[in-house]
Amino acid sequence: MSNIEQARRALLRRVLEGEGNASLPDRRAAFDNSGFAEPLSQLVAKVAGNAPGITDEDIDRVRQSGLSEDQIFEIVVCAAIGQASRQYDIAKAALEAARRN
Amino acid sequence: MRLKILDSGHGFGTKVLFALIRAASRQRVLDVIKLVKYRPDFYGTPMSEVTQEAMRGASPWSVGDRELMAAFIAKINRCEFCTKAHSAVADLAYGNRTKAPAALSDLESSGIDEPLRATLVMLGKLTKEHVLDADDVRAVIAAGASFQQIEDALAVSFSFNIIGRLADSFGFSVPPPRAFDAGAKYLLARGYR
Numbered sequence: 519m520s521n522i523e524q525a526r527r528a529l530l531r532r533v534l535e536g537e538g539n540a541s542l543p544d545r546r547a548a549f550d551n552s553g554f555a556e557p558l559s560q561l562v563a564k565v566a567g568n569a570p571g572i573t574d575e576d577i578d579r580v581r582q583s584g585l586s587e588d589q590i591f592e593i594v595v596c597a598a599i600g601q602a603s604r605q606y607d608i609a610k611a612a613l614e615a616a617r618r619n
Numbered sequence: 620m621r622l623k624i625l626d627s628g629h630g631f632g633t634k635v636l637f638a639l640i641r642a643a644s645r646q647r648v649l650d651v652i653k654l655v656k657y658r659p660d661f662y663g664t665p666m667s668e669v670t671q672e673a674m675r676g677a678s679p680w681s682v683g684d685r686e687l688m689a690a691f692i693a694k695i696n697r698c699e700f701c702t703k704a705h706s707a708v709a710d711l712a713y714g715n716r717t718k719a720p721a722a723l724s725d726l727e728s729s730g731i732d733e734p735l736r737a738t739l740v741m742l743g744k745l746t747k748e749h750v751l752d753a754d755d756v757r758a759v760i761a762a763g764a765s766f767q768q769i770e771d772a773l774a775v776s777f778s779f780n781i782i783g784r785l786a787d788s789f790g791f792s793v794p795p796p797r798a799f800d801a802g803a804k805y806l807l808a809r810g811y812r
Contacts, residue, residue, distance in 0.1 A: 521676070522774040525668040532665045569787035570697040577621045587624045588658075595662050598784035601749075606777040609751045613769055616756035 530603070533596050539588040540596075548593040549600035557583055558593070565597035620650055621790040625657050646798040650791035651704070651782070666781065670811040673774035680771055682807070683712035684735055687719045688775045691739050694723055695746040698783035700791040705779075707796075707803035737762030738772045745776060 534545055547553035551566045557579035564572045580590055620626045629637070633656050637648045655663030674685050686709035693701030702723070709719035721729040726739055737759045745751045759769055 522669050522672045522777065525665070525672055526777065529665040529669055532661065536661070538661060565784055565788050569784040572788050572790075574621055574790070587622045587628075591622055591624060591657070592661065594788045595785065598781045598788065601784065602777050602780035605745055605749055605780055606773060608749070609745050609773045609776065610770075612751040612753050612756050613766065613773065615753035616760065617766055619753065 526606075529599065533592070533599060538592050539586060540592040544589075545592060545596045548596035549603070551597060551600060558585070562593065562597045565594055566601040569598075620653065620792070621788075625650070625653050625789055629653070629656055644798075644801045646801050647794060649704075649794065649798065649802055650789070651700070651786065654785060654789065654791075666778075667811050669774075670778045670782070673771070673778045675810045676771075678771040679765060679768050680735075681712065683709050683719075685771075685775050686712055687722055687735075688739065688742060688772055689779045690719060690723060691726075692742055692746050692776055692779040693783045695743050696780070696783040696787075698786050699793050700786045701779065701783045703793065703796075703799050704802060707799040708806050711800075711803045711807050733762045734759070734764035734768065738764055738768065741769070742772060742776050745773075746780060 534549060535542070538545060540548075544554075548562050548565075551562055554562055557576070561572070561576050561580050564576060577590065581587070585593075636656070637653075640646075640648050640652070655667060657663065674689070675682065678685065680688075686705050690702050690705035690709055693705060706719050706723060710716045713719060718729075718731065722731050722736075722739065726736060726743075729736070731739075741751065741755055741759050744755060756769060760766070
């Protein structure tokens with residue numbers, strides 16, 4: 519049966535602990551969707567909760583705040599993986615609870 | 620694409636690869652390929668390992684079923700690129716062009732098998748509301764799905780709740796249907812690595 523756990527853990531280790539252009543605390547904050555000031559907080563919140571609502575201006579504001587495109591790339595990737603991880607963890611907990619009863 | 624690096628920041632070898640893809644397919648290189656090939660050690664390579672296992676690893680679900688799940692999750696997330704891309708793969712995998720569009724248009728009247736219908740309902744709730752509890756899982760079991768099928772569906776959900784967000788965040792352009800058809804043939808033949 520398919521088992522993504524090993525690959526999923528490797529992905530999380532890479533984006534949250536490996537080398538990058540954004541700092542490790544910033545990548546973790548993006549993953550957690552917390553801890554940023556504007557304009558980054560708005561972009562990260564939209565990646566997590568309303569990605570279709572992201573506009574060119576959202577990206578431009580973050581760019582103008584001094585972040586490089588590579589840093590924005592990494593932060594957006596971490597924000598997307600963070601939201602998917604929270605959903606996955608909630609669903610796996612529900613699955614295990616159903617298995618127990 | 621909203622980041623120039625994702626459009627044109629690739630290394631020389633990758634740019635040669637893109638030229639070959641354009642020549643062979645007579646289509647623009649899809650933005651999703653540009654994303655996974657940009658600094659692939661950071662995102663593309665480890666993410667492709669996850670997606671390959673979720674979409675092509677051994678599972679009680681068929682490839683078509685899992686591609687339909689991917690398209691369904693994308694539709695809930697309002698990601699046009701991913702909905703069209705994975706609907707096209709589902710069509711090809713199922714061998715007909717009606718099953719996936721019917722499920723995406725109106726799940727309840729689509730006539731798909733009950734375990735798959737209930738699983739899609741569960742994935743829709745998780746994707747839209749970000750919540751799920753044991754009763755939601757039990758409802759899928761009662762509809763005839765196995766625990767393993769639910770676990771495998773959650774793996775699809777993990778992958779496509781990432782990919783859809785990135786497609787919309789980075790502003791993937793939505794190409795014409797023939798480009799999705801070409802991409803579907805590739806994904807069905809070669810998978811996600």
